[in-house]
Amino acid sequence: MPSRTAQASVSVAVYFETLVDRADTVAVATPIDQSSVWEGGRIVTYTRLKVERPVAGQAGTEVWVRTLGGSVGNIGQNVSGEPQFTDGQSSLLFLRKVDSAFMVVERGQGQYPLVKDSRTAKMTTVRAADVGLLMAPKPQAAAVGPSATPKVLAPTRYANTLAQDVLINRPVDDVARDIAEAWTKRHATK
Amino acid sequence: MRRSRPIAVAAVALAALTLLLPGAANAFCRTLTGAVGGAEPAAGCQGRGTPIFWKNRCVGYSVDRVASRRISYEQTAQIVGNAFAAWSESACPVDEGSSRVGIDVRDLGEVACGKVGYNAEGENQNVIIFQESSWPHAVDGNATGDSSTLGLTTVTFNKKTGEIYDADMEINSYTFKVSVTDEVNPAGYDLPSIVTHEAGHFLGLAHSSDRNATMYASYNQGETKKRYLKLDDVLGICSAYLPDGTRVTGEGTEQAGAACNPLPRRGLDRSCGATTPSGCSAAGTPGSAGPLGWLVSLGVVALGALATRRKLRPR
Numbered sequence: 001m002p003s004r005t006a007q008a009s010v011s012v013a014v015y016f017e018t019l020v021d022r023a024d025t026v027a028v029a030t031p032i033d034q035s036s037v038w039e040g041g042r043i044v045t046y047t048r049l050k051v052e053r054p055v056a057g058q059a060g061t062e063v064w065v066r067t068l069g070g071s072v073g074n075i076g077q078n079v080s081g082e083p084q085f086t087d088g089q090s091s092l093l094f095l096r097k098v099d100s101a102f103m104v105v106e107r108g109q110g111q112y113p114l115v116k117d118s119r120t121a122k123m124t125t126v127r128a129a130d131v132g133l134l135m136a137p138k139p140q141a142a143a144v145g146p147s148a149t150p151k152v153l154a155p156t157r158y159a160n161t162l163a164q165d166v167l168i169n170r171p172v173d174d175v176a177r178d179i180a181e182a183w184t185k186r187h188a189t190k
Numbered sequence: 191m192r193r194s195r196p197i198a199v200a201a202v203a204l205a206a207l208t209l210l211l212p213g214a215a216n217a218f219c220r221t222l223t224g225a226v227g228g229a230e231p232a233a234g235c236q237g238r239g240t241p242i243f244w245k246n247r248c249v250g251y252s253v254d255r256v257a258s259r260r261i262s263y264e265q266t267a268q269i270v271g272n273a274f275a276a277w278s279e280s281a282c283p284v285d286e287g288s289s290r291v292g293i294d295v296r297d298l299g300e301v302a303c304g305k306v307g308y309n310a311e312g313e314n315q316n317v318i319i320f321q322e323s324s325w326p327h328a329v330d331g332n333a334t335g336d337s338s339t340l341g342l343t344t345v346t347f348n349k350k351t352g353e354i355y356d357a358d359m360e361i362n363s364y365t366f367k368v369s370v371t372d373e374v375n376p377a378g379y380d381l382p383s384i385v386t387h388e389a390g391h392f393l394g395l396a397h398s399s400d401r402n403a404t405m406y407a408s409y410n411q412g413e414t415k416k417r418y419l420k421l422d423d424v425l426g427i428c429s430a431y432l433p434d435g436t437r438v439t440g441e442g443t444e445q446a447g448a449a450c451n452p453l454p455r456r457g458l459d460r461s462c463g464a465t466t467p468s469g470c471s472a473a474g475t476p477g478s479a480g481p482l483g484w485l486v487s488l489g490v491v492a493l494g495a496l497a498t499r500r501k502l503r504p505r
Contacts, residue, residue: 010339010340010341010342010384010387010388010409011338011339011340012338012339012340012366012379013338014338042307068327071349074349075308075310075346076349077344077346081339081342106338107327107338107339109338129236130236131407134407134408134409135340135379135408135409135410136409136410
């Protein structure tokens with residue numbers, strides 16, 4: 001009998017600047033190919049995406065993105081909170097290079113599908129379907145793991161603003177402009 | 191899977207009956223076997239496929255005995271036990287009063303190691319584990335704490351029938367502090383709330399659109415209200431596990447056996463591969479509901495499934 005795995009998650013909402021800082025590249029891309037394999041007891045999926053619009057960093061014309069979950073044979077794993085790629089569905093993606101493929105920064109919080117706004121006819125970024133339960137962030141003291149960004153970077157106009165407040169339900173042109181501007185400030189001072 | 195009862199007529203009857211339940215808003219959703227993907231729907235449930243469910247009347251879980259450096263095994267077991275009890279002690283509305291939901295959740299005791307995932311050929315664990323030395327799902331792959339994920343529940347199921355085979359819950363106490371007190375530590379996150387929400391996923395529920403529900407997909411800092419189920423949560427669990435033991439599936443209904451067997455599929459692996467004896471003869475027969483109650487719950491889920499399917503897009 002075929003089987004499948006689902007995951008559900010509770011995550012802390014990330015800041016816009018966190019996504020910008022942790023990404024190696026940001027782009028609008030559309031899936032064109034997909035393959036799932038077993039890796040260490042888990043199923044992972046490699047999705048090849050065509051880069052429709054580079055927003056920041058160097059993405060090239062195509063990227064391979066690695067995500068948790070997928071199907072191999074009659075067993076599958078569907079990971080809630082992970083980015084999911086639907087045929088033909090373009091997304092704005094914050095990507096980080098890990099080995100030979102990219103991963104989406106902060107999982108589902110780094111993916112923003114594009115839809116056409118029925119009122120303005122503009123392509124608009126929306127919240128992904130399966131981001132999971134988001135909790136408001138606590139002060140930095142909440143973190144007990146090692147600090148990943150001890151260096152002080154130049155603030156953007158979206159300092160201390162949640163990513164979802166900057167990136168959801170806005171025309172992609174506006175979002176891309178804001179990301180590029182923040183990217184220049186943050187990555188120039190890294 | 192056998193079809194035990196015709197649901198088409200029942201679903202029609204239930205719609206009206208469900209509306210008579212005070213506060214019944216049908217905002218809950220069940221997890222479906224299909225992938226989600228794409229944009230978040232403006233309303234209704236998401237995903238495609240058939241709803242997932244535990245077939246047995248009882249389901250067991252184990253807590254990794256290492257627990258956390260900050261929270262003892264005993265305290266963890268207590269919190270997890272309370273979270274599951276909130277669900278398994280739900281009183282489902284029936285034709286005359288209420289009856290206990292048709293699933294029981296048992297603590298099978300500690301396991302010597304936490305092994306997230308499903309073993310298709312051997313014993314398994316439905317484990318609750320604290321990830322303390324690293325968070326294995328971090329974006330850079332080497333677990334430097336670059337993750338926003340606090341808790342993650344993995345549910346393995348049969349893609350065709352929706353039967354759940356295995357479920358595991360991970361808590362990211364490597365990156366974050368968790369709080370267990372009634373007044374949430376300002377530097378932490380309320381562990382009982384996290385676990386109660388994740389327990390809903392463990393049992394096959396998805397996120398609800400009811401802002402007050404434990405299964406709602408957003409949470410405010412310092413709150414503890416997700417520890418306590420709301421009506422929408424109760425209706426959700428009751429829609430999957432009818433008090434008489436009936437499971438409402440994508441293909442109709444299925445009856446859980448009368449016996450309680452909370453062991454994981456193919457037995458309990460307490461030590462990650464070492465041979466372990468398995469055996470459990472726990473007894474338990476949740477209260478039964480009259481036919482009207484069965485119909486009410488069935489209608490709730492049938493309508494939910496219909497609403498979901500309208501939103502589906504092929505992947």
